[in-house]
Amino acid sequence: MTSTGTITAVATPPGDGGVGIIRISGEKSLSIANDIFRPAKESFSGFKPYTMHYGTIVDAESVEIDDVLAVFMPGPNSYTGEDTVELNCHGGRAILSAVLGEVLAKGARIANAGEFTLRAFLNGRMDLTQAEAVAEMIHAPSRGAAQLAKVKLSGVLGERINGLRLRLEELRAQLCVAVDFPEDELECLPLEQMHSEVEDAAKNISEILSGVERTKAWREGGLAVLSGMVNAGKSSLLNALLGRNRAIVTDIPGTTRDFIEETLNLEGLQVRVVDTAGLRETDDAVELAGLDMGRDLASQADLVLLIIDGSKPFTLDDVDPQFADAQEKCLAVINKSDLEQAVPSPADTMRAAGYDVVEISAKKGQGIERLAELIRERILKESGEPDPDELVPNSRQAATLKKAHAELDELLTDIKMQVPYDLLGVRLESACSALSEITGEITPQEVLNSIFENFCVGK
Numbered sequence: 468m469t470s471t472g473t474i475t476a477v478a479t480p481p482g483d484g485g486v487g488i489i490r491i492s493g494e495k496s497l498s499i500a501n502d503i504f505r506p507a508k509e510s511f512s513g514f515k516p517y518t519m520h521y522g523t524i525v526d527a528e529s530v531e532i533d534d535v536l537a538v539f540m541p542g543p544n545s546y547t548g549e550d551t552v553e554l555n556c557h558g559g560r561a562i563l564s565a566v567l568g569e570v571l572a573k574g575a576r577i578a579n580a581g582e583f584t585l586r587a588f589l590n591g592r593m594d595l596t597q598a599e600a601v602a603e604m605i606h607a608p609s610r611g612a613a614q615l616a617k618v619k620l621s622g623v624l625g626e627r628i629n630g631l632r633l634r635l636e637e638l639r640a641q642l643c644v645a646v647d648f649p650e651d652e653l654e655c656l657p658l659e660q661m662h663s664e665v666e667d668a669a670k671n672i673s674e675i676l677s678g679v680e681r682t683k684a685w686r687e688g689g690l691a692v693l694s695g696m697v698n699a700g701k702s703s704l705l706n707a708l709l710g711r712n713r714a715i716v717t718d719i720p721g722t723t724r725d726f727i728e729e730t731l732n733l734e735g736l737q738v739r740v741v742d743t744a745g746l747r748e749t750d751d752a753v754e755l756a757g758l759d760m761g762r763d764l765a766s767q768a769d770l771v772l773l774i775i776d777g778s779k780p781f782t783l784d785d786v787d788p789q790f791a792d793a794q795e796k797c798l799a800v801i802n803k804s805d806l807e808q809a810v811p812s813p814a815d816t817m818r819a820a821g822y823d824v825v826e827i828s829a830k831k832g833q834g835i836e837r838l839a840e841l842i843r844e845r846i847l848k849e850s851g852e853p854d855p856d857e858l859v860p861n862s863r864q865a866a867t868l869k870k871a872h873a874e875l876d877e878l879l880t881d882i883k884m885q886v887p888y889d890l891l892g893v894r895l896e897s898a899c900s901a902l903s904e905i906t907g908e909i910t911p912q913e914v915l916n917s918i919f920e921n922f923c924v925g926k
Contacts, residue, residue: 470586473499474578475570477563478925484558489566490925491552491575492583497539499573500552503566504537505529514539514552524554524566532569533562547583548590581922585915588907594625595907595918599861602922603686608737611685611853624858625906627675631668632902638664639895642888661891662882668898669875672868678859681850684769686859688730688737689846692765694787695774700802703829704774705729705742708839733843735852741768762789769846771797773822778806781813783820794821798845801826804833863918864905871901 473493479486491499500514506522514520519538523531533556542549556566571577579585581602588598596619603616618624638661693701709729727742741764765771771790775781783791790797799817805828808814817824825841827834853859860868878894903909 470579470582470589473575474582474586475567475575476578476583476925477567478553478583479558481560483560487556487558487563488925489554489556489563489570490578490583491554491570492545492547492549492578492586493575494550495574496550496552497541499570499575500537500539500554502573503569504535504554505531516541519555524556524569526565526569527572532565533557535566543590543592546592547586548592549586578925579919581919581926584922584926585919594622594629595915596625596628596860596864596905597622598907599863599918600624601926602918603861605923605926607686608688609685610735611682612687614855615682615686615853615857615859618856618858619860624675624860624864627671627858628902628905631671632899632906634664635668635895635899635902639892639899642892642895658882658885662879665875665878665882669872669879672872672875675858675860676865676868676872678853678857679865681848682853682857682859684736684846684850685853686861688739689770689842690739690741690764690768691770691772691842691846692741692743692768693772693774694743694765694790695772696776696785699774699776700829701742701774702727704772704800704802704827704835705740707827707829707832707835708740731839731842733839736843736847738842738846762787765789768796770842772842773797773799773817775799775801775813775817776803777801777808777813777826778803779813780809781816783816794823797822798841799824800838802829804828805831860905867901867904871898874898874901 473491473495475489475491478488478490497514503524503526504520504522505525506520508521511520511522514537516539519536521534521536524533524535525531536555538553538555540546540551540553542551545551554566554570556562584593584598584601587593588595593601600616600619604613604620607613607616693704695701705727708731729740731738731740743760743764765787766789771793773786773790775785799814799822801814801817801824804826814824814826823841823845825834825838827838829835874894874897878891878898881891881894900909907915
């Protein structure tokens with residue numbers, strides 16, 4: 468992967484705002500700034516590095532476009548590792564477009580998605596784990612996720628992975644000596660010690676992987692799906708959780724035929740809540756498709772809320788068979804607690820079947836706060852917030868670490884079986900290559916493309 472020329476982009480989110488930043492990076496960045504920037508002070512003698520300079524941006528006819536603060540950051544001590552200029556403009560779309568047009572007219576080109584961070588990676592300003600952490604911070608769905616990304620942005624993960632790789636490379640070098648000079652009396656690492664070293668490396672990888680599942684909800688957000696019979700109050704509950712009318716609520720069965728998705732912020736945890744089509748016998752093709760989508764979403768959910776009308780007769784046969792034996796994944800929500808409850812009580816029926824139960828009235832707002840607390844607790848599974856310095860790989864990194872761990876597991880078996888040294892070396896090489904993929908020393912082109920294509924253009 469290469470990146471050439473001088474690039475530019477709006478580095479702030481699209482839309483109108485108080486401030487909009489245009490970033491320029493490459494060998495022409497300073498000359499472009501000098502061409503279009505007019506300083507407010509007569510004493511201005513050029514861009515002093517890392518200093519904000521106040522002035523105006525002008526077009527080719529010297530017509531002023533905007534008042535700006537401009538800063539020049541020379542390479543290699545810049546984000547990208549090359550000469551960089553940032554223009555802090557007013558945040559209107561028309562203004563940013565006009566200023567960007569002048570920058571392009573002077574020889575820059577529009578940056579590709581993630582190209583600024585790509586240059587930082589290619590110029591050695593950060594390893595691949597840090598580059599990925601930039602995108603993770605930008606897209607973090609929660610404060611906890613942002614903190615997890617921040618830890619990786621510091622380079623700690625890359626350093627730890629690199630340390631593991633170097634240890635395995637040393638073992639590999641010692642094996643190569645034994646293979647290349649079998650007749651010489653050269654000291655080679657005893658198999659018992661090699662087993663201990665490999666076992667310790669595998670343990671280190673397991674420790675790094677240990678937080679992946681525990682912090683998944685913080686990193687990716689949770690998914691809670693509302694399931695239940697028609698007119699049980701699913702849409703009313705969605706509205707109650709949101710504190711506004713989002714879903715249409717009527718007495719007509721089957722009002723929700725598709726699914727409706729909204730996001731809740733539960734004390735810093737982002738949870739997607741999905742209202743699905745009500746369960747009932749139907750020949751309607753559209754409603755059947757909605758039911759299938761609802762069941763598919765429920766199978767992916769972290770938590771399924773089984774919404775039950777507490778005022779109507781109820782048996783366990785009314786629960787979707789998909790969740791008949793999924794008590795750990797489900798929370799029984801007995802709605803309409805403000806009305807006289809059916810006998811036997813649906814709440815008692817669900818408790819007897821092993822489900823956790825909460826009683827609410829979506830219409831009156833009773834029990835909604837407690838329900839929100841339970842949703843958060845159940846999705847987090849009592850894991851709490853991540854530790855401030857917890858080191859957790861993302862899904863790509865975790866998959867590659869698992870590949871390295873699998874090679875080390877096989878290597879431990881091979882050592883016990885006294886497999887020839889050259890074959891042991893192959894296992895070590897595969898494990899080292901996997902670790903190199905994580906930090907970017909050896910990473911396939913398609914992997915790099917997929918990583919940086921997911922960045923926003925201005926980063």
